[in-house]
Amino acid sequence: MANNTNRVVSFSIVSGKGGVGKTNLALNLGYALYRGHHKVMLMDCDLGLANLDVLLGLTPDKTLQDLLTQDVDPADVVVPIEQGGFDFLPSASGVPELIDLDEDLQGLLFDKLNNVLSGYDFLLLDLGAGISRTVMRFSAMTQERIVIITPEPTSLTDGYAMIKVMNSEHGVKNFHVVVNMATDHEEGKRSFQRLHAACERFLGLDIKYAGTVRQDPTLIQAVIKQTPLLKMAPSCNAGRDILQLAVRLKRMRDARLPELGDQEGLSLPQENNTD
């Protein structure tokens, strides 16, 4: 993706524990950024258990798996979510041989997509939960990482484990943490501080607080209606919190603008161990 017109900044949305809100946050952050006049590509990298299509009520014709196994034009895999700049790259569910992509296939996938992706401002990768090699590598390929946790102790420990593996195996140091499903912002901040203290003490890492998204039943309604929350009810608690997060993401992109022209938006990470 090295060319002078490149302006895409890539973010992966990850978590150690499953079901913490990655897919919903990816979708709604994408929608908020699109409404802020940015071109956004949402990529479903949960290759085994794709969910974004369900959240959007879409039945995609072609998926990322077709791109890998057939001679498909990458532009034909792109599904518009909203006119004028909010698009989606769907994945298939239940294709076991493609759940775990090796490094070569991941590289091939992005080689094929590079031209398409360079036309966007934001690339958001929705990933599966956990610390599988495929997930870790996808996340290490992006310029920024948003780690989602909830105030539950198991979510904190799983989030810590994920950060530890990303750091030790891929040398990644920059992590932005979102606490989802918190009762209020204070609870979210406290959860972040616990994770921050552990990362600082045991890993020597200064992880960043991106914000808190409050627990909000309106989000469950939006899931049932297969509509982005920010389209259905932007002023509910979770909607307002996600809008603030979108502003953070915009600032993170702005900070990277000077280096964009000659940098690849996505590149394969160096793995520290070789098994």
Ligand SMILES: Nc1ncnc2c1ncn2[C@@H]1O[C@H](COP(=O)(O)OP(=O)(O)OP(=O)(O)O)[C@@H](O)[C@H]1O
């Ligand atoms: N802020 C919130 N308030 C209330 N409910 C929420 C909130 N965020 C997420 N949820 C609930 O959690 C469910 C799971 O969310 P989501 O599918 O986005 O998680 P995930 O991390 O992508 O899961 P997986 O690890 O399986 O991919 C949602 O369907 C919704 O019911």
Ligand SMILES: [Mg+2]
């Ligand atoms: Mg998900």
